[in-house]
Amino acid sequence: MDLSILFVQIITGLAYGMLLFMIAAGLTIIFGLLSVVNLAHGALFMIGGYFTFTFINQHLNFWLALLISVILLAILGMLIERFLLNRMYGKELEQVLLTFGLIFIFTDLVKWIWGSSPKSISIPPLLDASLTIGVVTFPVYRLFVVVVGCAVALLLWYIESRTRIGAIVRAGVDDRHMLSSLGINFKLVFAGVFAFGAGMAGLSGGLGAPILGLYSGMDNDVLILSLVIVVIGGLKTWKGAFIGAILVGMVDTLGQVWFPSFSMVLIFALMVFILLIKPSGLFGKGVDA
């Protein structure tokens, strides 16, 4: 393979990995605090993309459309947590049925509102360019997505380790009842964390739309990969999701170039390999019996 093409594929893999990271990080943070596997998280990603598409069609610029989509997704996440999930805490089977049901509702709503034919969003003009370094030409938008993913990781690190909100969330993961006995309304924290996770899924959906396009069923594609990332990285740790997402993004992209028929098999082989070496995932602290 040409060195130039290899570098472009690496950037494409990293960009895809960063999009997956933004979804998987929300998924794992929600799981860590609320003990809920939100199977509808992929659908929130998809809706984020379609919202951005709609606002751009209403002649808003890409960035404003993306911002509004993120806010709307955060509100949607808060509504899901307050009015639906709120009744299901501690009931794993009901949570699975609810979030699985939401996938069908959201997928059908997307088909009803936007139709079944794929849609696409143009890359914002500011980033619709290429950057040539030596003999290699990089697509600027993909580089930008990598930078945004790294910035999100930095932001998460800062919030988690340097702010009171981060300490409250960590304490809530440890012992939510003790947290409540110290005067913290953990239901509000739950709603806030779910909204944050949904907003990140929306951000990923909007940012990813110019690269991946929009189609009904894209939610399942990213959900499966996000769940693999969460397992590879270790449950309840977004840092694991960051490394896991880069690995999965790279294996998926390079796999599709070199072994197009086996790219999905390679991802699951990677997961099996990592779990054999470290059953709790790369950054996982342990597995509950």
Place this chain on the structure above:
Amino acid sequence: MLKLEEVHTYYGNSHILQGLSFSVSEGKCTALLGRNGAGKTTTIHSIAGLTPPRKGKIYFEETKIDSAPPYRIARLGIGLVPQGRRIFPSLTVKENLTMPAREPRKQTRDKKWTLDEIYELFPALKEREHNMGNQLSGGQQQMLAIGRALMTNPHFLLMDEPSEGLAPVIIEQVGDIIRMLKENGLSILLVEQNLFLACSVADEVLVMNKGQIVWQGSPQELLANEEIQHRYLGV
């Protein structure tokens, strides 16, 4: 200040508190004694809102709190030092103290607690402020649990077996701290298995059995009453 009227609390179908009634006066330390399974911790959990009663009323400074969520009860000025400390292991010692920090709900003669004052009271916590919460000895964790509750600047403190699992010399320190808190104007409900610690700090002693108060009196009266000690406390 705190009043329980005919409180009935259940764990599933188990009827734990069976019509519990008592009150704690402002500025006093009241000790709640009894054997394992008497319902002491359930009493603390019922007051704190962690196991709300099915029947009966609990008042804190004229406010009915028996159906309020735990965070609202805490914000009214009730601090909790729980059994087993329940320190947050993912937080550093300093974060365990600063995360729940709150101003007092109202201006009282009670001392206002800040991080510096907690460090002054427990210098060992200052030395280990960057350690994680679970990297402390049992005694230090107990100090941290007390400090964490004080950082919410409560007017009333619920202490559930603060001497549990501690060396005798540390238990003496815990006793000194409780006396100091009382002198600073804090009202305290102390659940204890250690009769001598409880009697050395309390103004009044309540003895529980099968979810009810079966004896009430001063520490001196309890220490002189061997029959009550033998029948309900197994001494």
